[in-house]
Amino acid sequence: MEKRATVSRILNFSCVDGPGNRLVLFLQGCNFNCINCHNPHTINHCNHCGDCVAVCPAGALTTSENNQVNWNQDVCTQCDKCIDVCLNSSSPKTASYNVTELLAVIRKNALFISGITVSGGEATLQLPFIVELFKAIKTDNSLSHLTCFIDSNGYLSESGWQRVMPYLDGAMIDLKAWQQETHRWLVGRDNHKVIASIRLLAEAGKLHELRLLHIPNKSDLDTEVASVARLIRTLPPSVQIRLNAFQHHGVVGEALGWDKCSEAQMESFYQRLKVLIEQTIHLPQVYL
Known part of the structure; x- marks a missing residue:
């Protein structure tokens, strides 16, 4: 049987999820539990508790005879009230796709995109599906021109x-x-696997971008600039470094009380890092 994936969203066109214009698959589920997560509804899978059904103003959510919450995408107005009331860091608005079904979606957009990016949640939790999808793309003459990228937290083994x-x-x-x-x-796990993934992908020539999140007075990348720079200097010059500024968009709970990263704070971090590395550094374009 074909591998299937639980998809929380398909973005047909994106210019911020890898090089060029890309179709992005956001998969449901994550093995991190970041306090500052901007998409906390993608962490867990729906447990079908039914709390969201009553608050849906469009009647897009119903409970089946076997107590499963069903989502009618055609009726949904995307008001996100279901996500607001969910206590499980999840969403009922997911869909299951097999590889053939997603290839059909990709084919509709193939002439307008340069590649596919699989993101999350944490994409690699559904690795067998990704392998089968990417292999199908690479062996299809009409799609093989598309590049295949993964956006990941890096918590995947070498194997x-x-x-x-x-x-x-x-x-x-x-x-x-x-x-x-x-x-x-910050995330509930250590970073040994993350750093190992960075090095492994760099050695294989597959590391496109390293992203550094600056959370003023909470994360430590700005106070550990020298150590971070030593890691970056072991990477190929072609690897791009992207600095991300913590903001409140999508965040819930404790992190809403944290200070947002200002442009001045990011500029200070950037100035201290750029003199230590040769890679291209990308700064945020917008501070919300």
């Missing part, structure tokens, strides 16, 4: 990366903190 490597054109990896204690507090 996992090796499975997808033959079909992978590039990866974007987030490094959220340097010190182990800070990383565990």
Whole structure:
């Protein structure tokens, strides 16, 4: 049987999720539990508790005879009230696709895009599906011109990366903190696998972009600039470094009380980093 994936969203066109204009698949589920997550409704899978059904003003959510919450995409107005009341960091607005079904979606857009990016949640939790999808793209004459990218938190084993490597054109990896204690507090896990993934992908020529998140007075990348720079200097000059500024968009709970990263704070971080590395550094375009 074909592999299937639980998809939270399909974005037909994006210019910020890898090089060029890309179709982006956002998969449901994550193995991090970031306090500052901008998409907390993608962390867990729906547990079908039914709390969201009563608050849906459009009647797009119903409960089946076997107590499963069903979502009618055609009726949904995307008001997100279901996400607002969910206590499970999830969403009932997901869909299951097999590889053939997603290839049909990709074909409709193939003339207008340069590639596919699989994101999340954490995309690599559904690695068998990704491998099958990327392989199908690479072996299809009408789609093989498309590049295949993964946007990941980097928490995948070496053996996992090796499975997808033959079909992978590039990866974007987030490094959220340097010190182990800070990383565990922020996301619930250490960063050993993340750094190992960064090095492995760089050695294979597959690391397209390293993303550094600046959360003033919370994360430690700005206070560990020298250590972060030593890692970056081991990477090929072609690897792009993208600085992300913490903002409140989509955030819930404790992190809403944290200070947002200002342009001045980001500029200070940038100035301290750029003198230590040769890679191109991209700054945020917008501060909300």
